[in-house]
Amino acid sequence: MVDKEELEKIKRKKEEWEVNQRQKLLTKFPERKKDFKTSSGIEIKEIYTPYDISDIDYLEKIGFPGEYPYTRGVQPTMYRGKFWTMRQYAGFGTAEESNKRFKYLLSQGQTGLSVAFDLPTQIGYDSDHPMAEGEVGKVGVAIDSLYDMEILFDGIPLDKVSTSMTINAPAAILLAMYIAVAEKQGVTPDKLNGTIQNDILKEYVARGTYIFPTGPSMRLITNIFEYCSKYVPKWNTISISGYHIREAGATAVQEVAFTLANGIAYVEAAIKAGLDVDEFAPRLSFFFNAHNDLFEEVAKFRAARRMWAKIMKERFNAKDPRSMMMRFHTQTAGSTLTAQQPDNNIVRVTIQALAAVLGGTQSLHTNSRDEALALPTEDSARIALRTQQIIAYESGACETPDPLAGSYYVEKLTDEIEKRAFEYIKKIDELGGAARAIDLGYIQKEIQESAYRYQKEIESGERVIVGLNKFQIEEEPPKGLLKVDPAVEELQKQKIAKVKEMRNNASVKKTLEALKKAAEGDDNLMPWILDAVREYATLGEITDVLRSVFGEYQQQIIL
Amino acid sequence: MDRPIRVLVAKPGLDGHDRGAKVIARALRDAGMEVIYTGLRQTPEQIAEAAIQEDVDVVALSILSGAHNTLFPKITKLLKERGADDILVIGGGIIPEEDMPFLKENGIAEIFTPGTPTSAVIEYIKQHVNRAV
Numbered sequence: 001m002v003d004k005e006e007l008e009k010i011k012r013k014k015e016e017w018e019v020n021q022r023q024k025l026l027t028k029f030p031e032r033k034k035d036f037k038t039s040s041g042i043e044i045k046e047i048y049t050p051y052d053i054s055d056i057d058y059l060e061k062i063g064f065p066g067e068y069p070y071t072r073g074v075q076p077t078m079y080r081g082k083f084w085t086m087r088q089y090a091g092f093g094t095a096e097e098s099n100k101r102f103k104y105l106l107s108q109g110q111t112g113l114s115v116a117f118d119l120p121t122q123i124g125y126d127s128d129h130p131m132a133e134g135e136v137g138k139v140g141v142a143i144d145s146l147y148d149m150e151i152l153f154d155g156i157p158l159d160k161v162s163t164s165m166t167i168n169a170p171a172a173i174l175l176a177m178y179i180a181v182a183e184k185q186g187v188t189p190d191k192l193n194g195t196i197q198n199d200i201l202k203e204y205v206a207r208g209t210y211i212f213p214t215g216p217s218m219r220l221i222t223n224i225f226e227y228c229s230k231y232v233p234k235w236n237t238i239s240i241s242g243y244h245i246r247e248a249g250a251t252a253v254q255e256v257a258f259t260l261a262n263g264i265a266y267v268e269a270a271i272k273a274g275l276d277v278d279e280f281a282p283r284l285s286f287f288f289n290a291h292n293d294l295f296e297e298v299a300k301f302r303a304a305r306r307m308w309a310k311i312m313k314e315r316f317n318a319k320d321p322r323s324m325m326m327r328f329h330t331q332t333a334g335s336t337l338t339a340q341q342p343d344n345n346i347v348r349v350t351i352q353a354l355a356a357v358l359g360g361t362q363s364l365h366t367n368s369r370d371e372a373l374a375l376p377t378e379d380s381a382r383i384a385l386r387t388q389q390i391i392a393y394e395s396g397a398c399e400t401p402d403p404l405a406g407s408y409y410v411e412k413l414t415d416e417i418e419k420r421a422f423e424y425i426k427k428i429d430e431l432g433g434a435a436r437a438i439d440l441g442y443i444q445k446e447i448q449e450s451a452y453r454y455q456k457e458i459e460s461g462e463r464v465i466v467g468l469n470k471f472q473i474e475e476e477p478p479k480g481l482l483k484v485d486p487a488v489e490e491l492q493k494q495k496i497a498k499v500k501e502m503r504n505n506a507s508v509k510k511t512l513e514a515l516k517k518a519a520e521g522d523d524n525l526m527p528w529i530l531d532a533v534r535e536y537a538t539l540g541e542i543t544d545v546l547r548s549v550f551g552e553y554q555q556q557i558i559l
Numbered sequence: 560m561d562r563p564i565r566v567l568v569a570k571p572g573l574d575g576h577d578r579g580a581k582v583i584a585r586a587l588r589d590a591g592m593e594v595i596y597t598g599l600r601q602t603p604e605q606i607a608e609a610a611i612q613e614d615v616d617v618v619a620l621s622i623l624s625g626a627h628n629t630l631f632p633k634i635t636k637l638l639k640e641r642g643a644d645d646i647l648v649i650g651g652g653i654i655p656e657e658d659m660p661f662l663k664e665n666g667i668a669e670i671f672t673p674g675t676p677t678s679a680v681i682e683y684i685k686q687h688v689n690r691a692v
């Protein structure tokens with residue numbers, strides 16, 4: 001970016017500065033620590049100058065927002081056009097309670113919904129299943145049939161909101177329920193906006209809500225890609241998630257590498273199923289974590305965008321620019337929140353949210369201060385949303401796209417993250433791809449190593465967490481935490497009984513049998529699932545049919 | 560010489576958050592204990608059975624979904640029914656302070672919440688483990 005002569009001058013000047021200024025001072029005042037490193041272990045130098053980024057070709061590697069390789073963002077105007085979608089993940093207890101929380105959030109200026117489901121729903125158990133005991137409505141809303149879904153979105157026009165659903169193994173069933181609710185509102189599927197997470201590979205390595213083995217799971221995912229490209233064209237059919245990989249302990253570099261490796265696996269599966277890359281790839285979306293290491297995080301988002309563009313163009317020969325654009329949602333890092341002095345978490349979330357915005361996110365969830373203790377209260381959830389609004393309206397961070405571009409440090413870090421993440425992807429390719437690397441336990445092991453190292457750094461005091469291993473105080477236990485009413489379980493059981501009494505059980509049986517037959521063959525399963533959902537077959541009944549054909553995933557236990 | 564302390568690290572319930580369980584398992588192992596990890600989604604029956612089969616001195620339960628009040632007491636009850644209530648049972652995860660008295664009344668010796676150093680867990684186990692020497 002600077003001519004050769006100028007570079008030489010800078011290099012000489014820097015050497016002089018090193019001797020005359022820095023070394024002189026160091027003899028009197030040594031630096032705070034021996035090694036300076038990012039959270040991924042990338043060494044941080046004493047100073048960055050144009051010399052450090054002299055090998056980065058601006059037009060080729062950085063470019064302009066809205067243009068390949070999208071390092072500076074996926075839209076030409078970024079937040080000068082419109083802010084990111086402020087999307088707070090919410091949902092607990094019954095569909096009735098969650099519906100109220102959604103309406104409250106929408107009234108407070110939130111612009112998209114994000115549904116949290118309880119664990120039985122995520123694993124395909126009805127609320128009256130023995131495995132569901134104690135879990136109903138705890139970490140999200142309990143959905144057993146279309147009946148609950150109708151209540152969840154009651155009074156919310158589905159052609160006006162965009163809805164993100166954190167659902168993976170049974171994603172096809174919940175998407176079918178959403179389509180069916182829309183039908184009842186008179187909204188056709190082509191008007192629907194939203195996202196299903198639908199990312200099973202990261203469930204095997206990090207999040208744990210898998211049901212079926214790898215093969216049938218990948219089939220369900222490609223079935224959804226195909227169905228949506230025809231009938232629900234605005235829907236984001238997958239949210240390829242690094243979030244949980246990072247929460248499980250991965251570094252920023254590993255987060256990018258493992259997420260993109262999973263992305264590659266989905267694209268390969270869809271191509272293998274006969275889909276054209278430009279037919280489904282524009283609807284792929286991503287989901288990342290935002291941690292405390294501000295500059296590394298910004299560099300991470302920029303590197304991820306550049307890498308995905310390159311992968312889609314060079315590896316998969318995509319032609320449509322939209323196939324190369326990495327659009328992503330970000331959530332601040334739950335694992336960085338402390339149970340100690342919980343108000344400090346507001347500040348952590350602010351830094352993390354700023355990283356996501358400087359990194360050009362398309363939507364954002366900010367965590368609440370009390371999430372290391374319980375589900376957020378309404379007060380805490382409001383502060384979290386206000387944090388985004390303050391960044392948007394008051395910080396000035398949104399007035400020009402990619403404001404940290406050209407920072408010698410950030411550009412160098414972006415490049416370094418890209419290099420290291422591509423090395424991991426190469427390694428995973430050599431192992432036979434992400435699904436195989438997961439079966440071998442390679443990815444799990446890498447993440448666990450990082451998690452254990454992080455914990456040891458905290459315990460040795462090498463890594464300071466304010467309020468946890470430094471600046472501690474004596475505290476009273478926090479009061480007023482949100483508690484889910486244990487009566488939810490009973491209520492849900494009653495609702496299931498009522499639904500089973502009111503529906504046409506002969507039709508349910510017929511649609512379930514038809515689904516079983518389709519699952520045994522090669523049909524796209526979406527239409528069959530939709531038929532069963534419309535007849536009020538429960539989530540558990542539909543999943544059981546698929547379990548009987550597909551079997552269940554057996555977890556790899558690696559320590 | 561003493562045989563090493565044997566610990567079953569177990570994940571009851573449906574949540575898939577096993578970062579904490581695995582970090583604890585590693586730390587206990589590094590501290591010289593023998594550690595068995597059950598994996599995810601274990602029922603109280605499976606956990607009690609594994610504890611007895613593996614002849615462990617300690618069961619360390621980890622849960623982050625909020626189902627602790629239902630699942631933890633079930634496990635201690637099953638251990639008691641099978642005459643294995645000499646096993647030290649401890650728990651960890653996102654567990655509100657106000658639930659602790661109930662859990663302790665139901666046989667959970669100690670609860671460790673986010674931010675606890677692994678050294679505190681190791682120390683606690685060494686001091687409280689019941690076993691024939």
